[in-house]
Every structure is written in structure tokens, then in C-alpha cells.
Amino acid sequence: MIEARILERLAALLALVALAFAAPVAAQNATSDRIAVELVAEGAPQPGETWMLALHFTPSSAEWHGYWSNPGDAGLGMQLDWDLPEGWQAGEPLYPLPQRLVIGGLMNHVYEGDYAVLVPITVPKGAAGAQSAPIGVTASYLACTDTICVPQRAALSLDPARAGGDPRFDRWRAEVVPPLDSGAQFEFTPTHLRIGVPVPAATALREPHFYLGTAQLGEGDRPRYAGQQRFMREGDLVVVEMPIEPFAVPPGVELAAEPRPQAIAGILDFGAGRGVRFTAVPGDVPLEGAEPLGGSGEPVLWRLLLAALAGGVLLNIMPCVFPILSLKALALAKAGGDERAARRDALAYTAGVVVACAALGAAILLLRAAGEQVGWAFQLQEPAVVVSLFLLALAITANFLGLFEIPGMAVSGGSPSQTGSFSTGLLAAFVATPCTGPFMAVALGAALVIQPVHGLLVFTALGLGLALPFLLVGFVPAIRRLLPKPGAWMERFRKWMALPMGLTALALAWLVWRIGGGEYLVLVLVLGAVALGGLTLVGLFQRKARSGALILGASLVAVLGLGTALLPRPLAYASPGASLLDPVVYSEAALADARGSGNPVFVWFTADWCVTCKVNESVAIERSATRDAFEAAGVVALRGDWTQPDAEISRMLTQQGAAGVPLYLWYEPGGEAEQLPQVLTPDLLVEKARASARPR
Template identity: 30%
Template sequence: MQSLFRVAAGCLLMLWLHTGYAADTGWLQSPQNTHAKVRLQAQPAHSSEKETRLLLSVSLEKGWKTYWRSPGEGGIAPSVEWQKPATAAQTTWYWPTPARFDVAGITTQGYHDEVTLPITLSGHAPATIAGTLTLPVCSNVCILTDYPFSLDLSSSGDNAEFARQFAVAMGKVPIAEGLADSVTAGYRAGVLQITAHRGQGWQNPEVFTDTLEDTSLGKPVVKVDGQQAQFTLPVTDEWGEKAQDISGKTLSIVLSDNGLAQQISLNVSPLPAAVPGSIALWQVALMALAGGFILNLMPCVLPVLGMKLGSILQVEQRNRKSIRMQFLASSVGIITSFLALALLMTLLRYTNQTLGWGIQFQNPWFIGLMVLVTALFTANLLGLFEINLPSKMTTRLATHQRAGLSGHFAEGAFATLLATPCSAPFLGTAVAFALAAPLPVLWGLFLMLGIGMSLPWLMIALWPGLAMCLPRPGRWMLRLRLFLGVLMLSACLWLLSLMENHLSAWFVAVLAGALLVMLFVLSLRRYGLRNSALTTGVCAVLVGAAIVIATQFSGAGGKPLRDDIAWHPLSEEAIQNALAEKKVVFIDVTADWCVTCKANKYNVLMSDEVQEALTEHDVVALRGDWTLPSKPVNDFLQKRGSVAVPFNQIYGPHTLAGEILSPLLTRDAVLQGLEQARGAR
């Protein structure tokens, strides 16, 4: 009788245990693929959770692999075609951290040996879950295998072992936070750069990226520097050709390090046009040399070049030796001034101040000094007097020949100071690299800038015959010297006009009037009333006509120039808002002291074609003013690897990374940039 009770109890126990079993297909294997087997287990949802849990286990032979949700440059991810009522829309897959495989130059992401994928089905579970699992496996060859399955949930229930296995599988899924302190992603033509910061430092960081539409991401190059890990990935289209712009898109990645992984969603922002360290130092040195040379062609330096020409014409007994020494002294002045600028940038760096090309023109004291110097040079060129003040520095700046070579040294230094508000091709990249580089590199690149600018002066020093070809002094020289004086006076008045950003317009007008009256009085004492009045009248007409022509009329049609563009304040938010509305964005960062900016404005931006293009309904024009110190503008420029103005950039649906234009704008470049950013209408 006791035995009978034991048998009955055992049967009841077995029946009770059966209700706690999870539904299980057992290990499934296909005759067409003996290299892999799969198993599906499921547990129905609790009434409170309304979620059915599944486990997909894959066991692979050694040397075989399957793929992650984003396989990489080849392969496809495992998938299930569900039979109704269970649908893919109800399904959520959880993917453990994958590994990377490299075969024949192709990088893929997936799993080897064994992997278990947790899957959940939302809502009330049906009595039976069925479907077909499609599993890709690869070694030297790839096999795509279908595994039909069916899970009966009607007789299954809670099972502690299944719950443990599900928890273990979920423990291998990347977490939402806890690994990296901060992660950013940036894109520049053909390159995706992901930067992750971790206070604890990195041991063996890896990154796995999800697929972007019509884009292929290659194998990352990893660079670890203490608490920062940087991943650089090549970007192409699906055919390995030029990639589309992925700036502004959302990228999903998994970041892992020594068994800990984090799932992260990032917004891809534009990378600076020139990232320090991405260009070889010798290339930047050549850019500095070329940028310095081109500065001689900028309108900023023309008054000094004219003054230099006038100094040669004043010497009646010209010889090769004196000309060579004069131009060598001017070259030394140029190079010394660039080294002085390097010293200034060094001091600003150590005091955590804003770094930039031409920022000294944001200082009213510097502008005032330049006004004084150009006024002295103007008086000297006009032949009003030869000054001999107690201050040696002022004497050297204002005299020629009598001060020996120091006057020519001062001319070179002055040319450098006048050149700093101008930005030339190659100059911005070289200066941006220098300001972010170690101090020895900064000084070396500024030295190359000085050598580049002094190249024309050095050429005449090597071949003085070029200067000796000028005509001998005569009456024509007085007229030329007068023209050079007017040119220098224009530079002086322009510098004085910059003081309006620091002083009242009325006070600046009084200073300008006082300067002109003083020059007239000195001219009256030197040349008499008739000649002074005639010269002043001619100069006034010439200057007035030049101003009217430059500011009111275009060179082509003679129509008054008007700026009809609705400029909006520059900000990153304004750019993103415009891009969200599928609009084209034109950015102009300018400054009143920037001569190149003025040339771009009157020659290009205020031309009829560009005005029409920038006032179209799908174009947003943003302008940043760097006349005075501005942290938002400075941060905007530095983010794009620039430290100088003018700066122009175009964004659009087809150029989300932003196209940076040359400092010297052309109408064709602006119009073509707008069309390219807009794409097909």
C-alpha cells in the first residue's frame, strides 16, 4: 500500500513539474548544414507583464561564425519569419556584444562558437509560436539555412532554469550607460571619427557600428590616449565609392572594453575642415610658406609696398649693395614681426585667452597705435616734414635713409602688422594647425609664415637689378609720391574708422577732421596756399570718388549696390533648425577690420547674382561678427578648424557636413556651392 502511494505521488509530481517546463524545440539541425545547430525556448507571459520571452541559442563548429544585427561590410543578420498571430512588429531582439572578423580586407561583426539571443514578444502570447529561422553561417564559404520551428506554450509555465538562462543572456547585452563618460561622433569627407572619454581610462576599447542607409563603414583604427579613445572609420557607399554626407544623421554604436559594453545613440556632427595631426607637418609648413607669400598680394599690404617703392625712388645714387641691404633689412623686419606674433600667441595660450589671426585689431589701443603710425608715414610720403623726435622708435618708423637700415626694418614690421587683418589661401589652415600644436611647432610655423611673406623682398635682395630698372628720379616722382601718400592716408582713415566700434561716431569724425586739418596746415606751410588747395581738392575728389564707386556701384552694370539679404544671427541651433526644414544655409563670418571681408562683400556678396541666390525662399543667411571679441563666434570658428576671417560655409540637404569656401570668394564658387548643397530641385 505504501509503495502504491509513492508511485502515485511520483506521477503527480511529474505532472506538476511538467507545468513548469518552458517550451523547447530541442537542438535543430539541417541536413544541408552540419556546421550549426539551433535551439529555441520560450516561456509565456505573466498576466502582469504581457510579454513572452524566447531564447535563440546557436552552436557553431570551430572556424564558423554568424552575424550581428549589423553584419558590417558583408553578410546578413539572423532573422525569423513569424507565422501569425506572432509578427515581427511585436518582436524585440536583444543582441549580445559581437566580435570583429577580418577576411580578405573585409571586416564583419558577429559571433563564433556559441551565442544566445534573448527575444521578447509583446502582448498576449498565442497558444503556439511558429516560424522559420534563417541563419547565415560562414567560414571559407557561406551557407544560408532555414530552420522551421513550433513552440507549444499551452502546457508551459514558469521555469526557474529558463529564467536563469534568460537573465544570463540579457547580462551579455550592452547596457545603456556606465562605461563611457562622454561620446561624440563627427564626419568629414570619407571619415567618421568617434571619440569616447572615460575617467578610469581604457584597456582594450572596441566599437561596433550599426548600418546607415546607403553607407558602408569600414574597420576602425583605434587610438588610445589616457582617458580618451578615438576610433577613425573609413566611410564609402555600398559600392566602395565616394560616400554621401552622413552629418546630421543618428548613428547607433556599441562601445566595449574588457567585457563591459554600452549601447549608445549619437548625432553625427561635422568634423573641422583641418584636424591638427591629420596633416603631415611638412605639408603644413609648405602651406605656411605659400600663405605668407600670398599675403603680399592682399590689399592690406599695398600701402607698404608703395611706400617701399617710394623709398627707392627717393635715393638718387642707387646701387646694388644699398638696395640689397634695404630689402634684407625689410625681410628681417617681417620675420621678426611674425616671431613677435608667435610670442603673443604663446602668452595668450598661457593666459587662456582667445587665439586667432588678426585679433589684435579687436583692441582699440592697437588700432590707435596703427592710426598714429600710418599718419606719420602719410606725412613723410607727402614730404611735409622729416621728424626727429626723442623717441628712437618713432624716429625709425617715420624717417628713411637717415635712420639707416632701421627704417627699412620698420617698413617690414609695419607691412606685417597691416597684413594681419587679411586672410589668404593656405593661411587659415597653417595658422589653425600652429595654434593647436606644441609651442616649438607654433614658433616654427610662424617663422615659415614670415619667410613666405618676405620672399618677394628677398628676391629683390638677391637680384637688386630688378629695382634698379626703375626710372631715374624726376618730376614724375613727386606725383607718384603724392599718390603713395594718398594711398597711405586712405589706410590711416580706414584704421580710424574702426574706432567707431569702441568710440562714438561723432568723436571719430572729430579725430578724422583734426587729422585732415593738421595735414592741410602742414601742407600750407610747406607748399603754399595755391598748391595746397589744389592738391587737397584733387585728393578729396579722388578719395570721394573711390569711396562712392567702391561702396555704391558694381563694376559690371553700374547699378547701386544694396544688401537685400535678411541676415540672421549665427548659431549652431540656427543651422540645425534650417537643415531640419531642408533649407540651404549660407554662413558669413566677418569683421570690420578685415579687408578681405570687405572685398568679398562688395565684389561677390553684393553682386546681383549672389543677392538673388541668397534671397531665395529655401536659403537661410547667417552672419557672425568678429569685429569685437565674441566667444560664440570664436567657438564656432575653432570647431571648424579656423582662426581667421573671412570664413564662409554652406550647408544643405546634400552637404550636411558643410562646405567651407576659399577666403577669397568668387561668384561662381558661391553659386555652385549653393546649388550643390540644394541638390536637384
């Protein structure tokens, strides 16, 4: 796609060069039949002052549009060749605020309808002013519709002696984007151009967008004009992050490495027709204290914290977390009415959960600061972590079945153990990482781009939400009184809770197979059998000696250490399974091709360890009704499998503000990405496809 864009630009440029050698038309208003242009003066020139001229463009019909100085992914900016008296100088053209036009995944910066570009002319002090010789300019520009582009050329002249004021200049001046009266700075990250623009805090940013004026970024990078931009704010500073990508070149072609520019020009569009133009210089762009802009342009940290808290609460109903929470609550109920013990135990459990979530969040933020593309549950992309989780799930299942006891978790263990409760909290948070929910997506996605301290607060709020139900059980006696009275049924309930944990262990075994294949799974199962054998022996010792905590801990450490030392790293990974939608494997090039086809596009990002992903696939994606609706509407489906690390998928997740999977994107023809809910209803995709198939 990028090579095609290069060829398109070269073709248009050659056409303009060819026209440049054609015989010029010597007339006051030499125009084409697509977009007419006239040269207009604000008044008579005065020696020693700036004389303002305007190039006023008028399309012949509404389908034609012109271009800003940087046209974006396609098109050409206007070129002006001036013929001025000696000593007169033409300044840089001043443009009105452009518009965005996205066609086939390419974004162009255009003007629809009539518009004027102002050009300041410096008149020297000794000039004759209105008695000077006529001036001339040849304007080369491009006129386009959504399907065709036609090079335009106009040779214009103006006699200063006959120049008079034009009442339209007041409107044209008002439409020119005003300059920023303070300096902006820019810096590059591996994936983004980051610019700090001083904007008063009182300025509302409704729908901000950054128009990049400097197209050449150097070091083999190019801007992704259609990529999602991120905006953050701290007081009077607005931070813009525009995605960039390496410039793709054909095999065998080498491009000279160009240095980074010493200045970046652009326009910050505030929305509602307002904006400022500026030129940024290299410098540090701080993110400390910067918070993402919501739809109203105001900081939304408190909303992110509430979303993370709610998302953490919902994690408690996941099949791998719910049994742990249930048995901890029953163990607390069995402990009796000791208020102090109940609260200590609840605080210990909460501390374990919060510490685990905060530590995981800190690790993610540190790795991202170092340039790594990681997100929520990134540790599950490591085979050793998945194997460890599988062994832990086996151990918890064995505990629920009564093969051995874990202090602080066993229903029959008397008073809850604070040490065991802290460990249980760590475990509950760790096994919950494969899951994301409706509230978590926005919160964790924003946590990766806001100030690191605030991002850590979001992860901490997630942990607090995960621990909140058990915290309430420990601190609210009325809730504990609602729990059933202790009895023999608790032992039976405990064994029933082995079922969801056993299913979790089976799911992790399947993930091990997906990661490393059949032989790798056999090795892990052998290790699991050794672990179960050791835990059974621990249980026998516990039933005889009424202890065994030390032996239990040593056994678990020994098994995990043995597995880490002896298990090889998988050399190959299982390919994604078959799908009713027959999706294309996601890549940035594949997405660009799909969007360029003119058809609706559906992209889903999934992972084998993502429980929510698999539920959505069974409920909404892998359905014959969805397949039929997609075929009728011509929807192109792409699937990105993030079971193992993938830099392109990570970049897309970051650009979309998502901390992890699932992520579902819908592209209407020529439109930008629409994020669908993280929990899909059965008919959502069918309805989207049918809506796209209707005549517009």
C-alpha cells in the first residue's frame, strides 16, 4: 500500500511538471474547469509594509476539493511560482483550517467548497508602491473528487495600480488559522511523534486533531495520518501523540537515511472550526501530570478509577476467581464472630490482591517506558508463566478435593490465617489476569498513556475492586450473618468448587498445547502428575501430624523450580484454529488492503488465554448467522491472535487505547475504526453487517 501511494504521488507530480512546460495563459483569471482561482489584493501596496494577496479557489461543483500544504496520504500541495518586482518578496502561504477526508484507509487534508489562501508580500521601502510593474504568479495545484484527480495550473497577474480593497478579505482573514504566540516542542518515541503545545487551560478541546505540516520525519519513518491520535493535558500544556511507522520500500531498494527535522510545523484543531498553527522545536515533552482528554476535553482520572474499581468487582464472578472468593468467605464464616480476626483477615486478603495488581501494573508501565509493546496479561505470553498457572490450578483443585490443606484457605482449617489470606489475594489477582471486562478496557487502556503515577493508581483501583466483596464480608457483620451456618455441607460445597477450578486447569492445559504442541503438553502433564503425587503425600503427612505447611511450601517451590529448569522453551506455536468467517491473518498491510477494497471490515483481536475472547467467539463470532450476514454485505474479516507476542498487534492495541484483548474494530467503507463493546451480544455483528449492506 505504501509503495502504491508513492507511485500515485509521483504520477501526479509528473503530470504537474508536464503542465508546467505548457504555454501559460496570460490573463487576469486563467482557470481550469475543475477549481477556478483568482488573484485578489486587499488594497493598494504601500512601500515598507506588507501587502496581503489572496488566491481564492472556487470548485465548479461540490464533488471537487483542493488540498492543504501537506495533503496527507495522497494528493499534492499547491506550488506557487512568483514573478515580482525587484526587492519584493512573497512569504509563506497562510491557509484556513483544513478538513479530513478518509478514502480506503487513506487520510487526506482537503478543502471542500470555496476557500482562500493568503500570501503576504513584503514591499521594500523604496518601492514605487501602486506605480510598480504588474506582478504575476503561476499556481500549480490538484483538483480531486473521491474517484479522480486532475492537475490544475493557472497563470495569474495583477496590476498594483488598479488594486483596490475587497470586502471578502475580512472573512478570509478570519478563516486563516492564527499563529501560536508561545513555543512548542517535539520528540520522537519508537512508535509516535510526541508534541507539547502550550494552550491555555481554559481553552476547551471538544474534538481535537493534529494536522502535521512537516511530512518528512527522517530516520526511515513516515506519519500514519489515519492512525488514532492521543491527546493529554496538564494545565496549559496539551500533549499530542501521532503514530508513525517505518517506511516500507521494495526489496533491493535502499533509501538514504535522512536525519530528523529540526522543526515540526502543524495545526492543532480544537474542534468547532477553531485551532492554532505553530512550529515546534526539538525538546523534552513531559508526561508528568498529563491526563487523557475525554469527549469534553477535561481530565477524566476519577472516571478511570471508578471504571477500574467496577471492572475489578466484576472479575470476582470469573470461574477461576469465584471459587477462591467463595471458600475464603466460608472460611471466614466458620471462624465465628471474632470481629477483629475477620477484619485482619479481610485486610490481609485485600493487601495481597492490591499488591499483585499494583506490581503487575508497575511492570507493564516500566516495560512500556523502555520501549516494549506489552499490555494487560502480557505475562501469559510466556510459556513458563502458563505452566506455573497450570500447576497452581492443579494444586488448588487438589486442595478443594481435600487431598491436602492450604493454611488460610481450607474450610476445615479453623481460624483464617492472615499469611494464607495474603497469599490467597496474590493468587486471586494473578489468576484473574486473563480476563478483561466492559469497564476495564477503557481504564487500563488509558492507564498506559497517562502520567505513570496516575496509571499506577488505576491498577491499584482494579485490585481494590477485585478485593472489595471479600473486604465487605470481613467488615460488615450483617453480610456475614447472611452466610449459611457452618456445617457438614461446607465440605461438600468445597468439593463442588473443585469443578470450576478443574475446568480452569483443563483450559490452561489446552493453552499449553496451543503454545508448544503435543510433546510439550506431555512434559507438562508429567510434571503435573509429579506435583499431584507430592501434594498427596503432603496431605497424608498433614492428616497424621496436623501440620506440613513447611513441607507444602518446599514441595511447591521444588516442583516449580524443577519445571523451570527442565522444561524446554517451545520451538513452535500452534496456528489459530479454523473459523466460520475464514478471516485473514491480521497485519498492518492486510488491514490497509482490506480497507482499500471498499468493503466493510471487521477486525477482532483475541488470545487463547483470554476467557472473554472465547466466550464472545462462541456467542457472536463463530455463528452461521454471522457468516451469512458477512457474506451478504461483503464484510472482510481479519483476526489478530495475541496468544504470543506480536509487535503489530501490540501497536494497534496501543493506538486504539486498549490495554489488552479482546478488541473488536469495525470499519465502514472509507471510515475510521469504530470500537465495538468488549462483551458482544449474539446479534451485534449481524446487525452491523446488515446496516452496511443497506443502500446509502
